[in-house]
Amino acid sequence: MQGHDQGASAELDEARATADAMLGVDLLELVDESIFLRDLSGRIRYWNKASEELYGWSSAEALDQPAHDLLRCQHAEALTDLNQKVLDDGRWSGELSRRSADGRELLIETRWSLRRDAGGAPQAIVESGRDITARKATDLVLAESEYRYRNLFQAMAASFWELDFTAVGAMVRSLYKSGVSDLRAHFRQHPELVREMMLATRVIDVNEQTVHLFGRGTKAELLTTVEPFWPDASSTVFAESIIAAVTKAPSYVKETRLRTIDGKEFDVLFTASFPPENMQKGILMVGVIDLSARNQAYAALEQSESRYRNLFEVMAVSFWQLDSNGTNRLFAELREQGVSDLPAYIDQHPEFVRRAMDATLAIDVNQRTLELYGARERGEMLGSVSRFWIPGHDEAFRHSLEAAWRREPGYLAETKTRTLDGRELDVLFFVTAPPEMRERGMVLVGNIDISELVASRNALQRMQSDLAHAARISMLGELTASIAHEVNQPLAAIATYGEAGLRWLGRPQPDLDEVRDLTQRMVGDARRAAEIIARIRGMARQQSPEPQPLSLNALVKEAAAFLRHELQSQGATLRLDLETGLPRLRGDRTLLQQVLVNLLVNALQAMAQAECATRSIVLSTRRLDEQLLLRVEDSGPGIAAEHVERLFDSFFTTKRNGMGMGLPICRSIVENCGGSIEAEPRPAGQGACFVIRLPLPAP
Ligand code: ADP
Numbered sequence: 154m155q156g157h158d159q160g161a162s163a164e165l166d167e168a169r170a171t172a173d174a175m176l177g178v179d180l181l182e183l184v185d186e187s188i189f190l191r192d193l194s195g196r197i198r199y200w201n202k203a204s205e206e207l208y209g210w211s212s213a214e215a216l217d218q219p220a221h222d223l224l225r226c227q228h229a230e231a232l233t234d235l236n237q238k239v240l241d242d243g244r245w246s247g248e249l250s251r252r253s254a255d256g257r258e259l260l261i262e263t264r265w266s267l268r269r270d271a272g273g274a275p276q277a278i279v280e281s282g283r284d285i286t287a288r289k290a291t292d293l294v295l296a297e298s299e300y301r302y303r304n305l306f307q308a309m310a311a312s313f314w315e316l317d318f319t320a321v322g323a324m325v326r327s328l329y330k331s332g333v334s335d336l337r338a339h340f341r342q343h344p345e346l347v348r349e350m351m352l353a354t355r356v357i358d359v360n361e362q363t364v365h366l367f368g369r370g371t372k373a374e375l376l377t378t379v380e381p382f383w384p385d386a387s388s389t390v391f392a393e394s395i396i397a398a399v400t401k402a403p404s405y406v407k408e409t410r411l412r413t414i415d416g417k418e419f420d421v422l423f424t425a426s427f428p429p430e431n432m433q434k435g436i437l438m439v440g441v442i443d444l445s446a447r448n449q450a451y452a453a454l455e456q457s458e459s460r461y462r463n464l465f466e467v468m469a470v471s472f473w474q475l476d477s478n479g480t481n482r483l484f485a486e487l488r489e490q491g492v493s494d495l496p497a498y499i500d501q502h503p504e505f506v507r508r509a510m511d512a513t514l515a516i517d518v519n520q521r522t523l524e525l526y527g528a529r530e531r532g533e534m535l536g537s538v539s540r541f542w543i544p545g546h547d548e549a550f551r552h553s554l555e556a557a558w559r560r561e562p563g564y565l566a567e568t569k570t571r572t573l574d575g576r577e578l579d580v581l582f583f584v585t586a587p588p589e590m591r592e593r594g595m596v597l598v599g600n601i602d603i604s605e606l607v608a609s610r611n612a613l614q615r616m617q618s619d620l621a622h623a624a625r626i627s628m629l630g631e632l633t634a635s636i637a638h639e640v641n642q643p644l645a646a647i648a649t650y651g652e653a654g655l656r657w658l659g660r661p662q663p664d665l666d667e668v669r670d671l672t673q674r675m676v677g678d679a680r681r682a683a684e685i686i687a688r689i690r691g692m693a694r695q696q697s698p699e700p701q702p703l704s705l706n707a708l709v710k711e712a713a714a715f716l717r718h719e720l721q722s723q724g725a726t727l728r729l730d731l732e733t734g735l736p737r738l739r740g741d742r743t744l745l746q747q748v749l750v751n752l753l754v755n756a757l758q759a760m761a762q763a764e765c766a767t768r769s770i771v772l773s774t775r776r777l778d779e780q781l782l783l784r785v786e787d788s789g790p791g792i793a794a795e796h797v798e799r800l801f802d803s804f805f806t807t808k809r810n811g812m813g814m815g816l817p818i819c820r821s822i823v824e825n826c827g828g829s830i831e832a833e834p835r836p837a838g839q840g841a842c843f844v845i846r847l848p849l850p851a852p
Contacts, residue, residue, distance in 0.1 A: 187261075187282040190268075191220045193236075193275060207261075207284055209254030220280075225252040235265075240275055243267045248285070260286045312363035312441040316379065318398070319435030320353035325399050336399070340392040344385075347392045351380035357436070366443055367413045374414060382411050384418055394425045398437065403427060411441065420444040471522040471600040475538070477557070477586070478594035479512025484558060495558040499551060506551045510539040513596075525602055526572045533573060543571050553584050562587045567607075570600060579607035615697075617821050622695045624818045625747050628754060629692055635719040639685050642718075643678035650675045688715055691743055692750075698741040698825070705738055705774050705781050705847070706731045712749035713772070716757075723757050725768035732775050739850045740826040748819045748830075749785075752843050755815060756787035758808065759841065763790040776849075783845040784833075791841050792832055800832055823847070 181188050181199075187207045190199035200215040208215075208224060215223060221232060227250040228235065238245045246264040253259055261282040268277045324346075325336070333339045340347050356376045359367075367382060368375050383391050390409040397405035404426040412418045422442040431438060483505075492498045499505050518534045526541070528534050542550055549568035556564040565583040572578060581601040590596070629636065654671040657664050688711070713720075713727055720727050753770060760768040767788055775782040792800065799805045801820050806813035816830075823830045828847040835842055 187284075188279065189215070189220065190277050190279050192277050195219045195221055197223070198277065204282075207253070207259070207282070208251070214254075227251070236278075239265050239267050239278055249282075258286070259284055312366045312443070313360045314356060314363060314379070314439040314441070315358040316437040316439060317355040317357050317435060318432075318437040320355070321350045321395060322399075322435055324350060324353060325395065336396050337392070340389075340396075344388060347388050347395075348380065350395060351383055351391060352378050354379045354437070363441070366441070367411070369414060381414060384410055384412050387411060390423060394423070398425065398427045398432065401427070408444065471525045471580075471602070472519045473515050473522060473534075473538075473598040473600070474517040475596040475598055476514040476516045476594050477591060477596045479514065480509050480554065480557065481592070481594055483509055483512060495555050499555075506547050506554065507539065509554055510542055510547070510550060511537050513538050522600070525578070525600065527574045527576070541570050541572075543569050543577060549582050553582075556584070557586065557591060560588050560591070567603065578602055579604045617818075617825075618697060619695070620814065621744060621747060621818050621822060624751070624812075624814055625692050625743075627812065628747070628751060628815075629689060631754065632716075632719060635716075635722060636685075636689055638722070639718045640682055643682040643685070646678045647675045647682070650678070692747065694743070696743065698744060700739050700741055700826075702737040702850075703740055703742055703745065705735055705783065706733075708742070708745055708749060709772050709774060709783070712746055712753060715746070715750060716753050719754070719757060720770075723761055723768060725757055725760065725770060727753075728769065728771045730771060730773035732773075735774060735776055735781060736849050738781055738826070738847050740847070741822075744822045745826070748822050748845070749783075751815045751819050752785040756785060756789060756841065759789035760787060762808070765789055777846075779849050780828075781847045781849060783847070784842060785845075786840060786842040788840045791835050791837055791839055794837070797832060797834065801830075 182202045184201070185203055187204040188199075188201045189197055189204050191197050197215045197218050197220050200210070200212040204215065205211055210218075210223060220226075226232075228247070235245060235247075244264065244266045246262075249261050249263055251259045251261055262285045263280055263282040265278050265280050267275055268279060270276045328336070328339065355378055359372060359375050363375060364370065364372050379391075387409045390407050393407065394405045404424065406422065406424045409421060409423050410418045411421050411423070420443075422444055424440040424442070426438050426440075428438075487495070487498065515535050515538055518531060522528070522534060523531065526534060546569045549566040552566060553564040563583065563585050565581065568580060568582045569577050570580050570582070579602075581603050583599045583601075584596060585599070586596040650671045654668050654675070657667045657671070692715075709729060709731060713729060716727075749772075753772075756770050757768070765788060769788045771784070771786045773782075773784045773786075775784075796805075796807070801816050802813070803817045804813040805816075820830050823845055826847055828845060830843060830845045833842040833844050
């Protein structure tokens with residue numbers, strides 16, 4: 154071993170001596186690299202000057218020391234393995250972590266080479282080493298930052314392009330040289346030149362997003378030129394970006410359209426940045442942000458706006474967009490004055506309704522509104538809405554104001570409106586104004602023309618009242634005998650009293666007291682006859698319904714009086730069971746009488762038809778919560794189970810000369826008062842019972 158070491162030293166000494174002789178210096182002492190020699194046992198045999206500087210150990214300190222221990226060497230592989238590699242291959246290189254004399258951590262890039270003696274036997278290892286501690290640190294930072302930027306480059310939602318711009322730079326320079334001074338004008342005159350420049354701009358790299366946005370899945374096919382991605386219509390943007398680059402603008406940003414490799418165009422935000430260090434290298438960084446999603450959202454918005462606009466426009470309903478700021482101001486004034494109850498305020502200041510109308514402005518109306526109001530163009534309809542409201546018919550407007558005051562989101566009512574040519578239309582008037590819209594003074598109003606509906610409803614009402622009238626006449630017809638009898642009675646009495654009176658007057662001593670008494674009876678009977686005729690005329694008269702407050706008990710008594718003779722002649726008894734102190738209901742006197750008389754006549758007819766031995770009817774009135782109840786019970790045959798369902802059908806009758814219109818007319822009269830009528834289910838043979846419920850008017 155010793156011999157080897159000495160041999161190696163001798164060889165080195167020899168080399169140094171030769172170098173010394175040739176150059177006059179120890180060569181190894183001149184080099185910047187640390188060079189040392191260690192024998193196969195690892196002890197240091199030579200230690201140059203650079204090694205002293207690098208590790209901080211002097212040659213004297215280092216010599217004979219085991220290199221590994223002195224330098225506190227650390228490496229991934231075991232030392233014996235490394236040594237074996239050198240013995241096997243003659244050389245090894247790698248990075249080793251070591252410590253200097255003063256304990257600093259050093260990263261050394263080392264190269265080991267094996268020296269052999271003349272016989273080829275391994276003799277020593279020469280190590281040259283370079284301190285790469287600092288370089289490694291910067292490398293690390295660089296790698297890290299590159300990694301970070303690369304990630305950024307890849308991960309950004311934007312598409313990035315790294316472009317080689319050198320050829321374009323050369324083209325521009327030659328343009329300048331040939332005397333072109335206004336690039337913009339030149340590009341405009343020579344659009345083909347711009348295309349050429351696109352072809353000359355090479356794509357060096359793109360990120361994933363670019364592949365996604367412009368490509369078909371592989372990056373390689375995008376690494377050509379930028380030309381395929383620029384539609385003609387966007388050429389000026391490319392030209393402008395070149396002008397920006399050569400005029401040393403820091404960047405250029407423009408919305409434009411680009412196209413995918415398959416030719417599909419889309420909206421983008423094109424950004425190019427020109428940092429001087431890139432420009433020198435002829436590199437251009439371009440970012441492309443896909444705006445189509447944003448633009449699609451805008452388009453969708455526009456579409457939905459236009460959809461609503463369309464709806465507003467084409468609906469067969471008259472729509473109005475109103476500016477209600479005027480009303481908002483009036484409300485604010487009232488609230489400032491301390492008004493809290495608008496209905497009460499309007500009761501005292503009815504002119505407020507017109508003021509609010511004047512202040513409410515139509516700012517848009519749809520086509521249907523023009524048609525409905527006979528306007529030739531929209532302008533005729535705009536401005537204050539007052540002229541469309543008929544004086545005396547502004548209840549609906551008033552109530553809509555009150556709803557607005559209460560911040561209700563909508564209001565609906567039937568009303569009348571006046572057209573531009575003075576026609577009056579029945580309309581269903583509705584207001585839509587969610588509070589946040591109303592606060593901004595926006596109110597949407599609709600008018601549905603219900604003139605025809607109202608006309609047909611009126612016609613229906615007229616028909617119903619005609620029918621009721623016809624039914625009353627026919628009922629009177631059925632009662633002719635009893636009516637004649639009833640009228641006859643007082644007339645006959647009058648005749649009798651008259652004759653008796655004449656006799657008393659014909660006596661030689663006329664008894665004037667007797668005559669006075671008879672005459673008074675005559676007057677009484679004449680009045681009774683007049684009353685009967687008035688009642689019959691009332692029943693026979695055709696009139697439109699006149700709802701008024703009525704006493705149900707009084708109605709019952711009148712009906713009983715009306716049929717008194719009929720009841721008598723049929724041998725029937727009528728018992729009245731009336732609750733006292735009933736509140737008044739609201740309805741038409743004649744029509745409700747008709748219902749009562751009809752039910753009584755039906756009861757009498759049923760009992761007569763069944764030839765009942767005892768014929769009795771009970772009429773009772775009761776109050777049940779907010780309703781009045783009227784029952785008509787008879788001791789007749791009752792209603793067969795199979796008929797119950799059909800009783801109120803028009804033309805359903807079991808009578809030989811019946812019309813089957815009595816009960817349906819009764820039902821329509823009762824329902825028009827907001828009430829109901831039905832036959833109470835009863836066991837067979839226990840008579841019929843009809844129950845009428847009538848609502849009490851709200852207090
Ligand atoms: P009409 O009297 O012309 O038959 P209504 O509509 O008044 O028409 O009556 C329809 C039918 O209802 C009668 O034919 C009869 O069968 C039945 N009806 C009505 N009232 C009574 C009653 N009190 N008792 C038994 N059946 C009745």
